[in-house]
Amino acid sequence: MQLRSLVIYLSIPPTPSYEDAFKNQKVDKFRGKNLVVFGTIDAEYLNKHNMDAVQKEDVNHEEELPYEDSAPSSKIEKHLILKQDLIILPLLSITFFFAYLDRGQIGNARLMGLQKSFGMDNGQYFNCLMMFYVGYMIGEFPFALLLRVAKPSYVYGATIAAFGMFATCCAATTSYPALLALRFLVGITEAAAQTAFLYLSLWYKPNELALRTAIFYVSTPLAGAFSGIISYSVQKNLNGVRGFLNWQWLFLIEGIPTIAWGILVACLCPSLPETVAKEGSMWFKREDERRLILQRTIAGRNVAHAKFEMFQIWIALKDVRILLSSLYIAAPALCVAAYGAFLPTFIKEFGFDPLTTQLYSIIPYAFATVTLxxxxxxxxxxxxxxxxxxxxxxxxxAGFIILLATTNTVALMAGSCFVASGAYAGVILGATWNIANQGGYTKRAVAVVASQIFIQCYSIISTQIYITPPRFFLGHAVLLCLVSIGLLAAIANLLIIKKRNSDRDAKAADFERRGEVDPDMVKSYEELCDYHPGYRYVM
Known part of the structure; x- marks a missing residue:
């Protein structure tokens, strides 16, 4: 099918320059970033690359084509971004808040006597921690693929309610095997929440991701801080009330609201951007907003209605950056996991009583929030x-070195704050850097899941190494080594993508000197992933 003439609304070209894109398609006239379209172009080509074309007769029209990583260029776009921020970010923030509240509550419950009530030794308690990460590791990739098949509102709503229910059931269990099973189920259902990184990358451009991710992820240190406050109040006031032990009250108080939140998310969460653009939603009804939503998701180097592609898995497995990103994300994430499970224990060993420990556990999380x-x-x-x-x-x-080198209480608290501050911010920066530099949805999902496999394996290790109180030399030393490896991986990744960008710039310049266009320019990111000649990595 051929269209006689077109007004083309592009949000991202499949080439580094608009001139090359339309020379290659034999469009007769263009002018820099303001494109004047004459002549004919293959309509199937437009559809293949997710460009919104409007058929006109005898058109001479100019349409500015924004660079994919540019700042919002219109009042409509700024208003749309604000609306997305006010709808999507609170939903994800509260979801992560409840996820990390329910994930870490077992550490506070231990201080209230959970381990003694079950008659567990330390090894059995650590196994309960480990089972959460086993479930988490198993669940994430299926949920990442399910996000492209089922509505996000159903995926998130059902899984949030499920892990809230399983966390609440921990209050009623009376045996070690049952607690193991419940922790596994909490982990496998909480894995769905981690796909929020992928979901967010569909709604925002690469240069908007880190701060937005931080806004919803900041709920994780806040969850730690609130857990300390809740645990302090529960331990002080509720032990024995209505026949429940204080740790049982903790599971009830933190689990039941999670179930209610899951039901709300099922009703409120927007669908995928391309679905919203086509069908509208309760939040986005205006036609100009819906068209802009599609343009922006393509500007984020996404392809609308992308499906699972097996070949992208092989591309991902051959890319050394998948390994490097897994190492530099898993390192700070390991610190976050270890702190979620063991921070109250660390602070108690500084010499504080259990009640004061619950309060002082807030301090590192407060520092982490600001740094994030x-x-x-x-x-x-x-x-x-x-x-x-x-x-x-x-x-x-630096924080781990302090924890290993001194016995001064103030210095130990400072070291804890350093570790938490670097870790929470490092997780977000590592995750968004990884997502922003993966072309193709399946390859991006593989990169995220690979990093999560490393995170959960690391986290399983963390449950078995913090066994030498009061200084915990073994645990701190292992984490110090793994964070150092993550640092080297981040440096190596930076050097690799800098070299790849330089090579592609040189290749593009060579084609331009010869008056030619790279034949791979007409292919999409779903076909070539981030090996597309027009793809440039975020430094």
């Missing part, structure tokens, strides 16, 4: 995630 926002804002503002990630890993390394 500052680092992610800087990464988006200066458009360089790699350098900020390296800085965060160095801060965590």
């Amino acid at each position: 926002f500052a680092a992610c804002w800087g990464a988006d503002h200066f458009k360089t995630k790699g350098l900020f990630l390296i800085g965060c890993l160095l801060v965590s390394i």
Whole structure:
């Protein structure tokens, strides 16, 4: 099918320059970023690359084509981004808040006597921690694929209600095997929440991701802080009330609201951007907003209605950056996991009583919250995630050195704050850097899941190494080594993508000198992933 003449609304071209794109398709006239379209172009080509074309007769029209990583260029776009921020980010923030509240509650329950009530030894308690990560590791890739098949509202709503229910059931269980099973089920259902990183990458451009991810992920240290406050109140006031032990009250108080939140998410969560653009939603009804939503998701180097592609898995497995990203994401994530499970125990060994420990556990999370926002804002503002990630890993390394080198209580608290601050910001910077640099939805999903496999394996290790109180030399030393490896991986990844960008710039310049266009330019990111000649990595 041929269209006589077109007005083409492009949000991202499949080439580095608009001139090359339309020379290759034999369009007769163009003018820089303001494109004047004459002549004919293959309509199937437009559909293949997800460009919104409007058929006109005898058209001479100009349409500015925004660069994919540019700032919002219109009032409509700024209003749309604000609306997305006010709808999507609170939903994800509260979801992560409940996920991390239910994930880490077993650490606070231990201080209230859970381990004694079950008659568990330390090895059995650590096995309960480990089973959560086993379930988490198993569940994530299926949920990442399910997100492209089922409505996100159903995926998130059902799984949130499920892990809230399983966490609540921990209050009623009376045996070690039952607690093991429930922790496994909490893990496998919480794995769905981790696909929020993929979901967010469909709604925002690469230079908008870090700060937005930080906004919803900040709920994780806040969950730790609130868990300390809730645990303090429960331990002080509710032991024995209505026949329940204080740790049982903790599971009930933190689990039941999660179930209610899951039901709300099922009703409120927007669908995928291309579905919203086509069908509308309760949040996005205006035609101009819906068209812009599609343009923006393509500008984020996404392809609408992308499906599972087996060949992208092989491309991902051959890319050394998948291994490197897994190492530099898993390192700070391991620190987050270890702190979620063991921070109250660490602080108690500083010499505080159990009640004071619950309060003092808030301090590192408060520092982590401030650092998280500052680092992610800087990464988006200066458009360089790699350098900020390296800085965060160095801060965590400094924290572990302090924890290993001193017995001073103030210094130990400072070291704990350093570790938490670098770790929470490092997880977000690492995750968004990874997502922003993976072309093709399946390859991106593989990259996220690969990093999560490393995270869960690391986290399983963490459940078995913090066994030498009061200084926990073994645990701190292992984490210090793994964070150092993550630092080296981040540096190596930065050097690799810098070289790839330079090579592609040189190749594009060579084609331009010869007056030719790279034949692979007409292919999409779903076909070539981030090996597309027009793809440039975020530094």
